[in-house]
Amino acid sequence: MIQLIECPRDAMQGIPDFIDTAIKAAYINQLLEVGFHTLDFGSFVSPKAIPQMRDTAEVLDMLDLHKSKSKLLAIVANVRGAEDALQFPEIDFLGFPLSVSETFQQRNTNASIADALKTVEAIQNLCEAKGKKQVVYLSMGFGNPYGDPYSPELIAEFVEKLAQLQMETISLSDTIGVATPGLITQLFEVQTQAFPQIRFGAHLHSRPESIGEKVLAALQGGCRRFDGALYGFGGCPMAKDELVGNMATEVMIETLESQGFELNLDKSELAESLKLARFVFNS
Known part of the structure; x- marks a missing residue:
């Protein structure tokens, strides 16, 4: 079964002009009507680091979750953020960005990889106590622009450590949009065969013309779990290419359906979401 994860948080977080809380909530409420497996809807991180997400708790209070089958995921960067997120029973998943790059881990969470792994373990224990699940995003999973060590074998070492912590979901993340179809297939093939108990997701960034081939790879x-954002909004500024953004969800849907996958999405609500996205992102 395909799990399709829509990521309004990732689409919004880098926008410098603050998006009104009511507009955020209206957009996420619309996305809840589509039938995505999960919405990566917000984050509990320092408002100094990500000012756009400072109103995540207020947005959550405005969401209409009663008729939606979609689950909610919030990103956290430390134990305090996890504790804040776990105060809300509506949240099903906590996402943590773990990097195979020491440089990026320091830049992203102000911690070493060793300390980040301790944080992952602490969050895992908190989630188990609260009946929630943690999703670890293994960033720089397909390449490293900082000159830090990178290899498919290094990815396997990180996955082994996470498997020892009983991690159920790991999302391999192409933070800077450098993954080739061959490497994508190779990494997922090796990991899914070596760790069948783990669900591996793809959080890829891409130029628009490469989305379909990356999904197929x-x-x-x-891989049966895919992150995306409508129209490909958002992405990592370190990619240094304005055309590299999130995987456009509508293109992923078209590709997945062309391969015979039944996604059980409400297409009329998807069309409304696409219209609203143009307004929210002023595009």
Whole structure:
């Protein structure tokens, strides 16, 4: 079964002009009507680091979750953020950004990889106590622009450490949009076969013309969980290419359906979401 994760948080967080809380909530409420498996809707991180997400708790209070089958995921960067997020029973998943790059881990969470792994373990314990699940995003999963060590074998070492912590979901993240179809297939093939108890997701960034081939490559490797954002909004500024953004959800849907996957989405609500996205992102 395909799990399709829509990521309004990732689409919004880098926008310098603050998006009104009511507009955020209206957009996420619309996305809740579509039938995505999960919405990566907000984050509990320092408002100094990500000012756009400072109103996540207020947005959550405005969401209409009663008729939606979608689950909610919030990103956290430390134990305090996890504790804040776990105060809200509506949140199903906590996402943590763990990097195979020492440089990026320091830049992203102001911690070493060793300390970040301790944080992952602490959050895992908190989630188990609260009946929640943690999703670890393994960033720089397909390449490293900082000159830090990188290899498929290094990814396997990180996955092994996370498997020892009983992690159920790991999302391999192409933070800077450098993954090739061959590497995507290789990484997912190796990991899905070595760790069948773990669900591996793809959080890829891409130029628009490469989205379809990257989805197909991940499918070939055994991936059945995909993150995206409508129109590909958002992405990592470190990619240094304004055309590299999130994987456009509507393109992923078209690709997945062309391969015979039944996604059970409400297409009329998806069309409304696409219209509203243009307004929210002023595009």
